Amino acid sequence: MTDTPARIHAAFAEAGVTGWLHALDIDSGAQIDAGADQPACTASVHKLCLLVALHELAAEGGLDLAEQIECPPAGRTAGPTGLAAMLDPVRMSLRDAGYLMMAVSDNAAADLLLRRVGLDAVNHAMNRLGLTRTHAVHTFGELFATIREDAGPGGARALTDPHVITRLRALDPARTNRSTPRDMTHLLGAVWRDEACTPEHGAAIRRVLGLQVWPHRMASGFPFDDVHVAGKTGSLPTLRNEVGVAEYPDGGRYAVAVFTRTANTAATLPAADAVIGTAARIAVDALRARQ
Amino acid sequence: MDLVRHLECFVAVAEQSHFGRAAEHLGMAQPPLSQRIQRLERELGVRLFERTSRQVTITEAGTLLLAGARELLAGHEEFMATARRIRDGETGLLRAALSPDIADETVAAVLADFPRRQAGPELELHELSTAQQLARFASHDLDVGVIHHPCDVTGLELGPVLRRELGVLLPRGAAAAALDEVPLASLTEYDLILFPRSHAPALYDDLLTTCARNGYTPAAVRHGQGAGFVRGLILSAGAVAFGPYDAQPADVRDRDTENGSGVIWRPLAGAPLAWRHSVAWPKGRGDAAVSAFAAAATHALRTTAGARADAPQRPLHLRPASEYWL
Numbered sequence: 001m002t003d004t005p006a007r008i009h010a011a012f013a014e015a016g017v018t019g020w021l022h023a024l025d026i027d028s029g030a031q032i033d034a035g036a037d038q039p040a041c042t043a044s045v046h047k048l049c050l051l052v053a054l055h056e057l058a059a060e061g062g063l064d065l066a067e068q069i070e071c072p073p074a075g076r077t078a079g080p081t082g083l084a085a086m087l088d089p090v091r092m093s094l095r096d097a098g099y100l101m102m103a104v105s106d107n108a109a110a111d112l113l114l115r116r117v118g119l120d121a122v123n124h125a126m127n128r129l130g131l132t133r134t135h136a137v138h139t140f141g142e143l144f145a146t147i148r149e150d151a152g153p154g155g156a157r158a159l160t161d162p163h164v165i166t167r168l169r170a171l172d173p174a175r176t177n178r179s180t181p182r183d184m185t186h187l188l189g190a191v192w193r194d195e196a197c198t199p200e201h202g203a204a205i206r207r208v209l210g211l212q213v214w215p216h217r218m219a220s221g222f223p224f225d226d227v228h229v230a231g232k233t234g235s236l237p238t239l240r241n242e243v244g245v246a247e248y249p250d251g252g253r254y255a256v257a258v259f260t261r262t263a264n265t266a267a268t269l270p271a272a273d274a275v276i277g278t279a280a281r282i283a284v285d286a287l288r289a290r291q
Numbered sequence: 292m293d294l295v296r297h298l299e300c301f302v303a304v305a306e307q308s309h310f311g312r313a314a315e316h317l318g319m320a321q322p323p324l325s326q327r328i329q330r331l332e333r334e335l336g337v338r339l340f341e342r343t344s345r346q347v348t349i350t351e352a353g354t355l356l357l358a359g360a361r362e363l364l365a366g367h368e369e370f371m372a373t374a375r376r377i378r379d380g381e382t383g384l385l386r387a388a389l390s391p392d393i394a395d396e397t398v399a400a401v402l403a404d405f406p407r408r409q410a411g412p413e414l415e416l417h418e419l420s421t422a423q424q425l426a427r428f429a430s431h432d433l434d435v436g437v438i439h440h441p442c443d444v445t446g447l448e449l450g451p452v453l454r455r456e457l458g459v460l461l462p463r464g465a466a467a468a469a470l471d472e473v474p475l476a477s478l479t480e481y482d483l484i485l486f487p488r489s490h491a492p493a494l495y496d497d498l499l500t501t502c503a504r505n506g507y508t509p510a511a512v513r514h515g516q517g518a519g520f521v522r523g524l525i526l527s528a529g530a531v532a533f534g535p536y537d538a539q540p541a542d543v544r545d546r547d548t549e550n551g552s553g554v555i556w557r558p559l560a561g562a563p564l565a566w567r568h569s570v571a572w573p574k575g576r577g578d579a580a581v582s583a584f585a586a587a588a589t590h591a592l593r594t595t596a597g598a599r600a601d602a603p604q605r606p607l608h609l610r611p612a613s614e615y616w617l
Contacts, residue, residue, distance in 0.1 A: 132358065157606070
């Protein structure tokens with residue numbers, strides 16, 4: 001049992017990444033700690049915090065999830081998916097924007113919701129849940145603006161230069177949206193135990209987390225039809241994260257948070273994506289062996 | 292009261308929400324941990340945790356103090372590191388490293404050039420792999436070094452990234468040996484000899500990916516590093532290896548030497564493969580001596596190893612799962 005963190009770190013090294021993981025048995029409280037308190041840049045993982053804050057506001061009556069929002073093409077936050085990739089005006093409900101934000105990591109949908117909810121409300125919601133090391137300092141549009149600025153005239157191509165990577169503010173947890181693996185499993189545990197919101201809102205959050213389309217990270221570690229995996233990824237140059245929950249048919253539920261940095265600056269690295277699943281599985285197997 | 296030690300206990304219990312696990316984390320027994328928390332609470336006049344028979348939860352007051360405790364601990368660590376650095380600086384020592392593949396001529400050039408750029412500090416030069424250098428940066432046992440990319444550059448400052456182009460080592464009698472430049476795709480009938488993957492998984496994968504992208508997917512990859520072992524495999528086992536020009540002995544570099552070892556080095560067409568180096572040092576710990584070493588090593592790599600600035604030439608197609616767009 002004690003060698004589980006060593007096995008996890010060996011799997012990270014084998015895949016050419018540095019990684020930090022925390023896994024939590026949602027019902028017993030048993031944990032696996034492989035760098036659980038490492039401050040890490042959240043990137044799109046912070047969309048989970050935004051979703052929880054959105055539902056808290058709705059539960060308090062501060063907004064109606066069916067409320068319609070306008071998304072004109074001009075001024076949309078850039079991104080390769082969802083509203084961020086669409087060309088024409090869109091009108092949709094807050095909760096459908098929330099679905100796009102979680103299912104395909106839609107940056108435009110996330111910033112529309114952030115404009116409605118506010119960064120302060122997101123931080124306040126996380127503090128209230130006892131997440132002392134989770135903090136958002138900018139919107140997704142502002143986050144990408146720092147990358148554009150730090151990358152300089154070379155644009156996206158400059159992001160394969162290690163020299164450029166070392167100066168990106170977006171990769172420094174002290175200067176961007178941040179959390180720790182332990183804070184994220186704490187949040188997922190609260191959502192799954194209906195402690196973060198009312199059961200009705202908890203179920204809505206769990207539903208969209210289960211609709212994420214990406215198969216290449218955490219889900220790849222659980223190639224079992226009878227295991228349900230829900231999660232949210234986060235990615236930036238050299239940074240690959242996912243936080244999620246694996247649910248087994250015997251009732252076992254495990255929250256896992258994995259944050260990694262790749263050695264290679266290349267954008268396409270399938271092994272680095274897959275090791276998030278490998279590491280999560282090592283942790284969940286170890287937690288299940290304890291029962 | 293040793294405040295630092297007590298604050299370490301406070302933070303550990305806050306993070307683990309459990310005395311037993313916190314004690315395990317700290318490598319101490321539970322009773323002295325409980326006593327320390329109680330003593331800290333008495334000293335501060337603040338209750339930090341609510342304890343029930345099964346659970347420990349941090350109080351509102353504890354939450355307010357936690358961030359400050361973490362800052363104090365980080366400050367303490369930084370303070371001790373600075374003291375170590377000043378102590379070592381007083382002894383006038385710069386602890387520097389080069390990776391084992393740097394050729395003798397380059398090493399000699401660095402050693403000769405450094406004192407010209409920075410009189411005073413003595414240069415203690417080590418031969419260390421990139422992984423060893425990163426570990427020593429983290430433990431404050433190394434000031435500066437020449438590393439290989441790709442590697443995790445978190446927390447580092449870098450000098451310019453330089454490319455040392457790789458050529459292919461093949462039998463003199465091979466058809467491709469007669470070419471001025473060898474296309475990777477012409478090596479398909481040969482196995483490849485490479486360093487063991489565990490030494491640098493990211494670099495290993497990067498080399499094989501670049502080979503595949505350029506039409507060379509070896510049927511087998513054999514692992515070896517020693518010059519004699521590698522040459523033996525090239526001569527008798529239908530295999531080739533890669534290496535930079537500057538690291539080859541004269542008889543391997545020169546096509547016209549008849550009494551050579553039977554192995555010849557040829558450049559690769561389009562120079563698709565390279566070792567990529569830069570000088571690296573921990574963020575915020577650069578000083579005049581580090582800058583002088585960086586300048587000396589960069590200059591030596593340029594002049595003795597033919598290293599050139601690394602400019603990304605290839606197009607980059609981000610896929611939707613990248614989640615960002617510039």
